[in-house]
Amino acid sequence: MTDARTEILSRIREALGPDGGSVSPADAVPREYRSAGEHVPGSDVVLDLLIDRLEDYKAHVHRTPAADLPGVLARVIAQRSAERQEVGSSDYRSPDIPPTTRDAVRGSVVVPSGIEEGWLSGLDGVDVHVDSRDAPLSAAELDEIDAVVTAARVAVAETGTIVLDGEPDQGRRAISLVPDVHVCVVRADQVVQTVPEAVHLLGAHPDRPLTWISGPSATSDIELDRVEGVHGPRTLHVVLLS
Amino acid sequence: MRIALAATCIADAMFPQAPRAVVTLLERLGHEVVFPAGQACCGQMHVNTGYLAEAVPVVQNHVRTFAPVADGEWDAVVVPSGSCTGSIRHQQAMVLERAGLPAEARAATAVAERTYELSELLVDVLGVTDVGAWFPHRVTYHPTCHSLRMLGVGDKPERLLRAVEGLELAPLAEAEGCCGFGGTFSLKNADTSAAMLQDKVATVVDTGAEVLTAGDWSCLMHIGGGLSRGGTAVRPMHLAEILASTREAPVVLGPPAGSGTHQEVAR
Amino acid sequence: MSTFLGMPAARDGRGPSPEAAPGTLSGVGRPEDPLHWGASFPDAAKAALDNGQLRRNLGNATSTIRTKRARVVGEVPDWEPLRDAGSAVKTDVMARLPELLETLERNVTARGGVVHWARDAAEANRIVASLVREKETDEVVKVKSMATQEIGLNEALAEEGIAAVETDLAELIVQLADDMPSHILVPAIHRNRTEIRDIFLERMADAPPDLTDVPRELAMAARAHLRRKFLSAKVAISGANFAVADTGTLAVVESEGNGRMCLTLPETLITVMGIEKLIPTFDDLEVFLQLLPRSSTGERMNPYTSMWTGVTPGDGPQEFHLVLLDNGRTRVLADEAGRSALHCIRCSACLNVCPVYERVGGHAYGSVYPGPIGAILTPQLTGEKSDLPYASTLCGACYQVCPVKIDIPSILVELRAREVSLAGSSPDTADRVWKAAMKAASFAMADGARFRRAARAPRLLRAISRNGVIRRLPFPGSLWTRSRDLPEPPKQTFHDWWAGREDGR
Numbered sequence A: 001m002t003d004a005r006t007e008i009l010s011r012i013r014e015a016l017g018p019d020g021g022s023v024s025p026a027d028a029v030p031r032e033y034r035s036a037g038e039h040v041p042g043s044d045v046v047l048d049l050l051i052d053r054l055e056d057y058k059a060h061v062h063r064t065p066a067a068d069l070p071g072v073l074a075r076v077i078a079q080r081s082a083e084r085q086e087v088g089s090s091d092y093r094s095p096d097i098p099p100t101t102r103d104a105v106r107g108s109v110v111v112p113s114g115i116e117e118g119w120l121s122g123l124d125g126v127d128v129h130v131d132s133r134d135a136p137l138s139a140a141e142l143d144e145i146d147a148v149v150t151a152a153r154v155a156v157a158e159t160g161t162i163v164l165d166g167e168p169d170q171g172r173r174a175i176s177l178v179p180d181v182h183v184c185v186v187r188a189d190q191v192v193q194t195v196p197e198a199v200h201l202l203g204a205h206p207d208r209p210l211t212w213i214s215g216p217s218a219t220s221d222i223e224l225d226r227v228e229g230v231h232g233p234r235t236l237h238v239v240l241l242s
Numbered sequence B: 001m002r003i004a005l006a007a008t009c010i011a012d013a014m015f016p017q018a019p020r021a022v023v024t025l026l027e028r029l030g031h032e033v034v035f036p037a038g039q040a041c042c043g044q045m046h047v048n049t050g051y052l053a054e055a056v057p058v059v060q061n062h063v064r065t066f067a068p069v070a071d072g073e074w075d076a077v078v079v080p081s082g083s084c085t086g087s088i089r090h091q092q093a094m095v096l097e098r099a100g101l102p103a104e105a106r107a108a109t110a111v112a113e114r115t116y117e118l119s120e121l122l123v124d125v126l127g128v129t130d131v132g133a134w135f136p137h138r139v140t141y142h143p144t145c146h147s148l149r150m151l152g153v154g155d156k157p158e159r160l161l162r163a164v165e166g167l168e169l170a171p172l173a174e175a176e177g178c179c180g181f182g183g184t185f186s187l188k189n190a191d192t193s194a195a196m197l198q199d200k201v202a203t204v205v206d207t208g209a210e211v212l213t214a215g216d217w218s219c220l221m222h223i224g225g226g227l228s229r230g231g232t233a234v235r236p237m238h239l240a241e242i243l244a245s246t247r248e249a250p251v252v253l254g255p256p257a258g259s260g261t262h263q264e265v266a267r
Numbered sequence C: 001m002s003t004f005l006g007m008p009a010a011r012d013g014r015g016p017s018p019e020a021a022p023g024t025l026s027g028v029g030r031p032e033d034p035l036h037w038g039a040s041f042p043d044a045a046k047a048a049l050d051n052g053q054l055r056r057n058l059g060n061a062t063s064t065i066r067t068k069r070a071r072v073v074g075e076v077p078d079w080e081p082l083r084d085a086g087s088a089v090k091t092d093v094m095a096r097l098p099e100l101l102e103t104l105e106r107n108v109t110a111r112g113g114v115v116h117w118a119r120d121a122a123e124a125n126r127i128v129a130s131l132v133r134e135k136e137t138d139e140v141v142k143v144k145s146m147a148t149q150e151i152g153l154n155e156a157l158a159e160e161g162i163a164a165v166e167t168d169l170a171e172l173i174v175q176l177a178d179d180m181p182s183h184i185l186v187p188a189i190h191r192n193r194t195e196i197r198d199i200f201l202e203r204m205a206d207a208p209p210d211l212t213d214v215p216r217e218l219a220m221a222a223r224a225h226l227r228r229k230f231l232s233a234k235v236a237i238s239g240a241n242f243a244v245a246d247t248g249t250l251a252v253v254e255s256e257g258n259g260r261m262c263l264t265l266p267e268t269l270i271t272v273m274g275i276e277k278l279i280p281t282f283d284d285l286e287v288f289l290q291l292l293p294r295s296s297t298g299e300r301m302n303p304y305t306s307m308w309t310g311v312t313p314g315d316g317p318q319e320f321h322l323v324l325l326d327n328g329r330t331r332v333l334a335d336e337a338g339r340s341a342l343h344c345i346r347c348s349a350c351l352n353v354c355p356v357y358e359r360v361g362g363h364a365y366g367s368v369y370p371g372p373i374g375a376i377l378t379p380q381l382t383g384e385k386s387d388l389p390y391a392s393t394l395c396g397a398c399y400q401v402c403p404v405k406i407d408i409p410s411i412l413v414e415l416r417a418r419e420v421s422l423a424g425s426s427p428d429t430a431d432r433v434w435k436a437a438m439k440a441a442s443f444a445m446a447d448g449a450r451f452r453r454a455a456r457a458p459r460l461l462r463a464i465s466r467n468g469v470i471r472r473l474p475f476p477g478s479l480w481t482r483s484r485d486l487p488e489p490p491k492q493t494f495h496d497w498w499a500g501r502e503d504g505r
Ligand code: SF4
Pocket: C295, C343, C344, C345, C346, C347, C348, C349, C350, C351, C373, C398, C401, C402, C403, C404, C405, C406
């Protein structure tokens, strides 16, 4: 008996016939679509478009000069920890994990090890956990943390998407997934207009684990009505530095 | 122009008022209409039901009958049906090719290239949208699937209708939704077909139109059958019948089918 | 075979359990063959049409999604060129499939993944079950995947004592209700919010007792129910939307984050993927990541897309298995006219615009692949005689929206021709009657003079017409007159009228 691999490959060759399927070669693929937008990355039009699209899908956008970033982060985290303590057990969380009772601290946040330190200078009193591939937090530990702050690799204005590629300033995929609030810091020059521009940029390192994020998690499974906030972070903040 | 008429089998046998209206209309516009008597059917029903072998002689007959258009004996072939035109354009050559008849397939393509659905002929070939018609009634238009998506006639029929004096065009909700005819689908999946028909009838009735028009008598037969079964007063009429109507020779609406005498086209 | 919930399976593959009427909480049961179950299409369709609740649920959902899709597609200035590119890329993939699969295998392996090949459903299920057993766990989390639905993986794992927990909200609803998916993107589209609330209350042990039918609350209940499973699962099973041959990258497109949970947290990830899901290069993603979200959920981009290449040390699963599945795909490939069905990216746009699907729903198709794509793909995959190719009016709406331009109506016609030849010398009465009628019609319509005589025949029906219509005909005419009138045939055919006019000149 031949092995499955050999048999499947030979079935395919047989199915295609002697001339390999009598179809056009790869270079015959028509690529008349836009490979880039008409606006330069980071231009005002592109940033405005990104903000519009992010907000359309219920992300919170903060446009701020880099110098004000620590203050913005501090406000977002403080607000979140207040909410979390207020909501307490009425939040439908797993019964196995008790609602947080850490009133003593003004919230907790996880950051990837390569994040710019200056960003966190406003987080006095916040419990800051640093995660890396060498020193990872467990999923259960991450589940106890209020928020995550990461950088991004690229953002796509037309679709309201940010992409993380797992480099040290963005961290392991788990950290931007388990905490309920994701704060993603995007530099203006990282914002491109179209999907092809982003794919091209990411194609330089296709083997990095990529996470494309367009708004908070959502589902349309009930009567095709979009509901924001399911398993992934229920709140997405995008801080746009310009 | 010398224009050959392909009446379509269903209109020939059941709705001769439509091809007759085409004759009236084109002659009024100053063209000569010829009717090649060898014609029967384009083969669509056989093809779409999967009987490709049985379709071959039918297609061959059509191609043979209309071959003179490829030699310039006539300037064009007109068909008062979107789906038959679609079949002529997109299926006949395929059927002959598969039957191992490449020369006849080429002949079919040559005929198809000079074959037009009525609104295409009027607007694209003859360059008219105002055909000088008069039809003082509230009318709604159902774009049949094949004229819309297979041929892409777009808004040509509506442009023709808007130019008709006295005609009030009532917009149809969900107009592009299929009426559920689908040829033998209406028999093989009779219940689903009826459910689709019910929805189409409801939107047609909602328009308050006196007349429902379309470019295909096949779909009209189906929707019209639903309209009269439902006891509504809306009458189905082919686009050609409306365009043929003038002040001098108006088409008079009789009582709706099922409620009085059968409507007759004025001679 | 028993189902996940330990209820009797749908016996002999023929049909839903008798107690499972649509509209009740219990679904249709899990069939023996996910590609062929239930009654014939016309009969199943009739049952669905009689279910008013189902028709309302479907009508609302499909019209919502149609509007959304049209809006976001309308925003894209180069939509048609994208479709052209998508279609051409897939054509190229099929032509170079062996080479591309070998490249993919090489790249996945080089990055620490393990590639398995499965000729059919049973082989794929065996591979997955033995991988899970090795990990010594009896529960796995699953991301929604059509390939694993197609092979009945959950049922096969259940036989091995392994519980596969569906984590996509709609799949969870379907699983809890012992149902089958009725849509390839929104498997519980046949359920409305109230039914979903009732299913959760009855079948989900930890559902809050005061659960309402507000969609957000339902989603939160599912979040709570699945969270512990996500945080503790050792093994996850997924499908894949795309696999990039030249980099070995896999992509999963999703919304809820259940995909990310499964693809990120467990130590082991097993992905089952049809061999047709390939794209040649990473750059080709730029086409499909534009086509897919707008066509499927009608969003500019879906909330989450994950891409991974083999194993990334220190990040995500440290063991990755890719199972490449044939299960009839090479049969489809061998059919030159129908091959393009394999281009499908499972966006479900064709379902949402299909006037037949909209009215009868997914279960009537008796396959995990319903709607227009199901009507061609199902019989192509199984190679069996089927009534699905006739489940269409050939209205062309599917072709118009398909992001990879699969000419579904033409393939339906091809498959009808195949059905006719499969019926060949079939003893089935209906087949014989159709054949005889088509032969007779062919004879009459192949000659102008013969047709002219035949066309006069309907005139005889004038005898039974009243007020211009015929209300009732004997079978098979009754198929027509059951729901519509037939107009009274004319006194004179067009042929005869023309001849008279010529004579009069
Ligand atoms: S056939 Fe086309 S429209 Fe239908 S699901 Fe597949 S890709 Fe989408």
